[in-house]
């Protein structure tokens with residue numbers, strides 16, 4: 001037993017493995033032949049799944065940046081997306097984003113696309129240190145940013161609705177932006 005603090009990479013893989021065990025049966029993926037890795041450099045993609053045809057092992061590579069900028073629900077959705085790829089590789093020897101992929105992804109509530117970095121719906125930004133997180137859903141900090149503080153510096157948050165450019169810092173501001181945007185929300 002070591003009492004060393006786990007590295008960020010170990011923490012990411014540990015969380016991914018825990019979630020993978022919860023969803024493996026539903027996806028149909030064999031976790032015994034899935035390897036895990038973390039990329040510190042991936043900027044655009046939250047995750048990727050590679051397949052070694054000779055060893056018949058799928059490797060899910062998760063981006064450190066995605067882990068940092070997503071909440072755990074969104075991070076887990078990425079894990080499910082990559083595990084659907086792993087399942088496709090294991091059962092069909094290839095994987096893409098075709099109808100077979102989309103059906104299985106929909107069944108386990110995983111996003112259809114690999115690149116959620118490209119278009120988040122909201123940006124959560126620290127007004128003090130500039131930390132930025134991408135959010136695809138209206139999570140609690142998006143709805144009431146004044147109830148939360150930046151994990152890095154303790155500063156206050158501002159939320160931006162990416163498509164319209166509207167920003168708010170309070171629950172009231174969120175409600176007003178929603179009302180103003182109406183159908184364009």
Ligand SMILES: [Zn+2]
Nearest residue numbers: 081085113114
């Ligand atoms: Zn994908």
Ligand SMILES: [Zn+2]
Nearest residue numbers: 126129150153
């Ligand atoms: Zn900050």
